[in-house]
Amino acid sequence: MAVPQLTDAERDQALLGLPEWSLRDDKLALVRQFKFRGFGEAFAFMTRVALVAEKRDHHPEWSNVYNRVEITLTTHAAGGLSQRDVDMAAAIDALL
Protein backbone atom coordinates (compact mmCIF):
# COMPACT_ATOMS: atom_id res chain seq x y z
CA MET A 1 0.00 0.00 0.00
CA ALA A 2 1.75 3.15 -1.19
CA VAL A 3 1.71 6.25 0.98
CA PRO A 4 2.26 9.64 -0.66
CA GLN A 5 5.67 11.19 -0.02
CA LEU A 6 5.66 14.81 1.11
CA THR A 7 6.61 17.36 -1.50
CA ASP A 8 9.64 19.52 -0.70
CA ALA A 9 7.33 22.41 0.15
CA GLU A 10 5.17 20.27 2.45
CA ARG A 11 8.28 18.91 4.12
CA ASP A 12 9.78 22.34 4.72
CA GLN A 13 6.47 23.60 6.07
CA ALA A 14 6.19 20.60 8.44
CA LEU A 15 9.71 21.15 9.75
CA LEU A 16 8.77 24.66 10.83
CA GLY A 17 6.36 23.05 13.28
CA LEU A 18 8.95 20.55 14.54
CA PRO A 19 11.90 22.70 15.62
CA GLU A 20 13.52 19.90 17.65
CA TRP A 21 13.66 17.53 14.67
CA SER A 22 16.16 17.64 11.86
CA LEU A 23 16.13 16.22 8.38
CA ARG A 24 18.47 13.28 7.80
CA ASP A 25 21.21 14.01 5.25
CA ASP A 26 19.35 12.11 2.53
CA LYS A 27 16.19 14.14 3.33
CA LEU A 28 14.19 10.92 3.65
CA ALA A 29 13.78 10.86 7.44
CA LEU A 30 13.24 12.99 10.53
CA VAL A 31 15.73 12.55 13.37
CA ARG A 32 15.73 13.72 16.97
CA GLN A 33 18.05 13.02 19.90
CA PHE A 34 16.71 12.93 23.44
CA LYS A 35 18.66 13.01 26.69
CA PHE A 36 17.26 11.95 30.06
CA ARG A 37 18.45 11.83 33.63
CA GLY A 38 19.19 8.13 33.47
CA PHE A 39 18.35 4.82 31.86
CA GLY A 40 15.08 4.38 33.72
CA GLU A 41 13.73 7.69 32.51
CA ALA A 42 14.95 7.01 28.97
CA PHE A 43 13.31 3.60 28.86
CA ALA A 44 10.08 4.90 30.38
CA PHE A 45 9.96 7.38 27.49
CA MET A 46 10.65 4.59 25.00
CA THR A 47 7.76 2.61 26.44
CA ARG A 48 5.41 5.52 25.91
CA VAL A 49 6.69 5.97 22.35
CA ALA A 50 6.20 2.22 21.73
CA LEU A 51 2.54 2.49 22.74
CA VAL A 52 2.02 5.50 20.46
CA ALA A 53 3.77 3.60 17.64
CA GLU A 54 1.53 0.55 18.05
CA LYS A 55 -1.60 2.66 18.19
CA ARG A 56 -0.62 4.44 14.96
CA ASP A 57 0.90 1.33 13.41
CA HIS A 58 3.89 3.48 12.54
CA HIS A 59 7.14 2.36 14.11
CA PRO A 60 10.36 4.27 14.66
CA GLU A 61 13.91 3.22 13.96
CA TRP A 62 15.58 3.99 17.24
CA SER A 63 18.53 3.38 19.48
CA ASN A 64 19.33 3.86 23.13
CA VAL A 65 22.60 4.20 25.01
CA TYR A 66 22.01 4.67 28.74
CA ASN A 67 20.26 8.06 29.07
CA ARG A 68 20.21 8.89 25.38
CA VAL A 69 17.61 7.95 22.78
CA GLU A 70 17.76 8.69 19.06
CA ILE A 71 14.62 8.33 16.99
CA THR A 72 14.45 8.21 13.20
CA LEU A 73 11.10 8.45 11.44
CA THR A 74 10.59 7.48 7.84
CA THR A 75 7.83 5.79 5.84
CA HIS A 76 9.00 2.77 3.89
CA ALA A 77 5.72 2.65 1.95
CA ALA A 78 6.40 6.21 0.78
CA GLY A 79 10.09 5.70 0.08
CA GLY A 80 10.78 8.67 2.35
CA LEU A 81 8.93 11.21 4.46
CA SER A 82 5.16 11.16 4.68
CA GLN A 83 2.55 12.94 6.76
CA ARG A 84 2.63 9.91 9.07
CA ASP A 85 6.18 10.83 10.13
CA VAL A 86 5.22 14.42 10.79
CA ASP A 87 2.22 13.34 12.87
CA MET A 88 4.32 10.79 14.76
CA ALA A 89 7.02 13.37 15.52
CA ALA A 90 4.38 15.72 16.92
CA ALA A 91 2.88 12.89 18.99
CA ILE A 92 6.33 12.06 20.42
CA ASP A 93 6.96 15.72 21.24
CA ALA A 94 3.61 15.79 23.06
CA LEU A 95 4.86 13.07 25.44
CA LEU A 96 7.56 15.33 26.84
Place this chain on the structure above:
Amino acid sequence: MAVPQLTDAERDQALLGLPEWSLRDDKLALVRQFKFRGFGEAFAFMTRVALVAEKRDHHPEWSNVYNRVEITLTTHAAGGLSQRDVDMAAAIDALL
Protein backbone atom coordinates in the same frame (compact mmCIF):
# COMPACT_ATOMS: atom_id res chain seq x y z
CA MET B 1 35.77 2.57 39.19
CA ALA B 2 37.82 0.43 36.82
CA VAL B 3 36.58 -3.01 35.88
CA PRO B 4 39.09 -5.59 34.65
CA GLN B 5 39.01 -6.28 30.93
CA LEU B 6 38.90 -9.92 29.92
CA THR B 7 42.13 -11.39 28.63
CA ASP B 8 42.04 -12.78 25.09
CA ALA B 9 41.93 -16.31 26.51
CA GLU B 10 39.07 -15.47 28.88
CA ARG B 11 37.19 -13.79 26.05
CA ASP B 12 37.58 -16.73 23.68
CA GLN B 13 36.52 -19.14 26.42
CA ALA B 14 33.44 -17.01 27.19
CA LEU B 15 32.43 -16.89 23.52
CA LEU B 16 32.31 -20.68 23.44
CA GLY B 17 29.44 -20.46 25.91
CA LEU B 18 27.65 -17.75 23.90
CA PRO B 19 27.28 -19.24 20.43
CA GLU B 20 24.63 -16.70 19.34
CA TRP B 21 26.86 -13.71 20.11
CA SER B 22 29.69 -12.43 17.99
CA LEU B 23 32.65 -10.25 18.72
CA ARG B 24 32.50 -6.75 17.27
CA ASP B 25 35.24 -6.06 14.73
CA ASP B 26 37.28 -4.09 17.26
CA LYS B 27 36.95 -7.03 19.71
CA LEU B 28 35.70 -4.66 22.42
CA ALA B 29 32.03 -5.67 22.43
CA LEU B 30 29.61 -8.56 22.09
CA VAL B 31 26.85 -8.20 19.51
CA ARG B 32 23.70 -10.20 18.84
CA GLN B 33 20.77 -9.66 16.48
CA PHE B 34 17.29 -10.82 17.42
CA LYS B 35 14.25 -11.18 15.20
CA PHE B 36 10.67 -11.42 16.46
CA ARG B 37 7.23 -11.88 14.95
CA GLY B 38 6.41 -8.19 15.19
CA PHE B 39 7.05 -4.94 17.00
CA GLY B 40 5.03 -5.89 20.06
CA GLU B 41 7.04 -9.01 20.65
CA ALA B 42 10.31 -7.17 20.03
CA PHE B 43 9.44 -4.41 22.47
CA ALA B 44 8.22 -6.88 25.09
CA PHE B 45 11.66 -8.48 24.87
CA MET B 46 13.34 -5.07 25.18
CA THR B 47 11.31 -4.38 28.31
CA ARG B 48 12.53 -7.58 29.88
CA VAL B 49 16.11 -6.76 28.92
CA ALA B 50 15.69 -3.27 30.40
CA LEU B 51 14.67 -4.74 33.74
CA VAL B 52 17.65 -7.10 33.72
CA ALA B 53 19.92 -4.17 32.82
CA GLU B 54 18.62 -2.04 35.69
CA LYS B 55 18.94 -4.88 38.15
CA ARG B 56 22.55 -5.47 37.10
CA ASP B 57 23.27 -1.76 36.58
CA HIS B 58 24.78 -2.73 33.26
CA HIS B 59 23.10 -1.21 30.24
CA PRO B 60 23.18 -2.26 26.60
CA GLU B 61 23.70 -0.15 23.54
CA TRP B 62 20.81 -1.24 21.38
CA SER B 63 18.61 -0.45 18.47
CA ASN B 64 15.23 -1.59 17.20
CA VAL B 65 13.63 -1.50 13.78
CA TYR B 66 10.13 -3.03 13.84
CA ASN B 67 10.67 -6.74 14.63
CA ARG B 68 14.45 -6.61 14.87
CA VAL B 69 16.61 -5.78 17.87
CA GLU B 70 20.39 -5.49 17.92
CA ILE B 71 22.18 -5.49 21.26
CA THR B 72 25.80 -4.46 21.83
CA LEU B 73 27.43 -5.14 25.18
CA THR B 74 30.63 -3.48 26.29
CA THR B 75 32.00 -2.15 29.58
CA HIS B 76 33.09 1.47 29.43
CA ALA B 77 34.80 1.19 32.81
CA ALA B 78 36.92 -1.64 31.39
CA GLY B 79 37.59 -0.02 28.02
CA GLY B 80 36.24 -3.16 26.40
CA LEU B 81 34.83 -6.55 27.32
CA SER B 82 34.47 -7.58 30.94
CA GLN B 83 32.86 -10.45 32.78
CA ARG B 84 29.82 -8.19 33.22
CA ASP B 85 29.17 -8.35 29.48
CA VAL B 86 29.48 -12.12 29.43
CA ASP B 87 27.08 -12.43 32.37
CA MET B 88 24.64 -9.98 30.79
CA ALA B 89 24.70 -11.84 27.46
CA ALA B 90 23.90 -15.08 29.27
CA ALA B 91 21.08 -13.38 31.21
CA ILE B 92 19.60 -12.05 27.94
CA ASP B 93 19.83 -15.48 26.33
CA ALA B 94 17.98 -16.90 29.33
CA LEU B 95 15.00 -14.62 28.58
CA LEU B 96 14.33 -16.35 25.25
